Amino acid sequence: MKFEQSGEKSDSQNILARVAFEKNGFAPELHHGVPTVGVPMTTETEPGFHEVFAASGPVVAGKEGNLVYAVDGRHLFCSVQVSERDVYRDAARIAYDSAFELATRLGYPNILRMWNLVGGIIDENADGMEIYRDFCAGRAEAFALWAGRILHIPAATGIGTRGNGVYLYFISGRADAEVHHLENPRQTPAYHYPDSYGPKAPSFARATFTDGILYISGTASIIGDETVHKGDISGQVDVTLENIATLISTENLGKVRPEGGYTLQDLDLIKVYVSRPEDIPFVRSRCKEVFSPDARVVYLNVDICRPDLLVEIEAIVQ
Ligand SMILES: O=C(O)c1cccc(O)c1
Ligand SMILES: CC(=O)C(=O)O
Numbered sequence: 001m002k003f004e005q006s007g008e009k010s011d012s013q014n015i016l017a018r019v020a021f022e023k024n025g026f027a028p029e030l031h032h033g034v035p036t037v038g039v040p041m042t043t044e045t046e047p048g049f050h051e052v053f054a055a056s057g058p059v060v061a062g063k064e065g066n067l068v069y070a071v072d073g074r075h076l077f078c079s080v081q082v083s084e085r086d087v088y089r090d091a092a093r094i095a096y097d098s099a100f101e102l103a104t105r106l107g108y109p110n111i112l113r114m115w116n117l118v119g120g121i122i123d124e125n126a127d128g129m130e131i132y133r134d135f136c137a138g139r140a141e142a143f144a145l146w147a148g149r150i151l152h153i154p155a156a157t158g159i160g161t162r163g164n165g166v167y168l169y170f171i172s173g174r175a176d177a178e179v180h181h182l183e184n185p186r187q188t189p190a191y192h193y194p195d196s197y198g199p200k201a202p203s204f205a206r207a208t209f210t211d212g213i214l215y216i217s218g219t220a221s222i223i224g225d226e227t228v229h230k231g232d233i234s235g236q237v238d239v240t241l242e243n244i245a246t247l248i249s250t251e252n253l254g255k256v257r258p259e260g261g262y263t264l265q266d267l268d269l270i271k272v273y274v275s276r277p278e279d280i281p282f283v284r285s286r287c288k289e290v291f292s293p294d295a296r297v298v299y300l301n302v303d304i305c306r307p308d309l310l311v312e313i314e315a316i317v318q
Contacts, residue, residue, distance in 0.1 A: 040163030076108035086126035092138025114170035133198030140200035156204035160303030
């Protein structure tokens with residue numbers, strides 16, 4: 001598995017799947033035989049871009065119900081869209097349930113990395129519950145239904161969009177793949193968050209390390225389970241970067257990676273989610289100081305899963 005990002009479409013050879021970051025989204029489809037999903041994450045003024053998941057072997061792609069997927073012998077990519085609705089819990093459970101059924105049936109039960117792009121993430125649903133909490137409840141029910149068959153809870157992102165409904169996509173691997181899911185010593189595991197954050201805790205790990213690739217989950221200014229530096233973008237950026245630095249340090253990642261850990265200079269394919277557009281110039285200049293000049297970094301103006309979070313960062317080391 002390898003990731004690429006580009007401003008243009010590359011041709012479809014050896015591509016497992018493609019995600020188009022654009023202004024309007026579109027439901028997953030097979031585009032010239034390649035699973036393609038459009039996620040509504042950019043604005044008129046930001047250029048769109050594509051993220052490409054490279055295949056490790058001959059690709060077989062398909063569609064089943066709402067699921068669009070591809071396998072290459074080592075990995076499954078699967079995507080499903082949940083259209084806008086009053087309450088998401090049942091639809092989120094059903095979407096994950098059908099995706100997990102496919103993943104286990106095809107022999108890729110080892111989820112490695114998932115993205116949950118949730119329109120109106122901090123708005124209320126028709127019952128007055130925050131949509132992120134509503135979504136998390138359905139997702140947690142699906143993980144509980146599949147416990148033992150879907151092997152672990154992986155690294156993830158759960159973030160707002162500039163559209164409606166929910167876009168899900170994930171990659172998973174074979175049962176025998178060597179996969180390590182990591183937690184952060186500075187943070188409570190999200191799946192143990194108390195119910196003050198919602199009826200079911202968020203189902204994700206802080207990072208997944210497999211096959212020489214480190215997937216870092218969306219990370220924010222949270223210590224323990226609490227948001228710190230409320231209203232202070234500078235403080236939130238610093239804590240977010242410190243959280244990532246600790247997560248990928250030799251003390252933490254070195255437990256599963258014999259060569260040791262990484263530093264912020266090793267991050268690539270970085271996504272920086274910023275909830276207030278006016279903070280983007282500051283965040284950009286701070287990120288320039290800490291990330292490698294060769295790192296590919298995009299800034300996306302979307303809501304984050306708690307109203308008091310101003311910034312969230314995800315990345316890959318490969
Ligand atoms: O619910 C999630 O999957 C999630 C994962 C990472 C960060 C975040 O805000 C949310
Ligand atoms: C970012 C976030 O929501 C979390 O770490 O829980």
